């Protein structure tokens with residue numbers, strides 16, 4: 530029976546924790562002397578390459594039956610629709626600079642215009 534991706538993750542997490550605990554214990558004993566340290570090191574090196582090899586050869590078969598199911602259950606971000614809302618350029622960004630009603634220059638209003646005859 531194929532597992533759902535969620536229960537698969539839970540199982541993987543559990544397996545990771547269980548292995549971690551065992552390796553922790555092994556590391557504790559192996560670190561007690563040089564001989565046991567180097568013995569474990571060499572064992573781990575060969576073990577690591579074996580596991581990696583196994584994983585890469587299994588990966589193809591393992592992912593295939595789940596891929597369609599996985600794709601259907603994944604909710605992705607919605608599409609960004611560029612036609613909605615006001616265009617970016619005309620969005621009011623704070624206070625507009627005001628123009629003088631008399632001389633049409635920026636920075637002052639008609640009340641403070643220097644060119645305005647009193």
Ligand SMILES: [Zn+2]
Nearest residue numbers: 629631632642
């Ligand atoms: Zn002015």
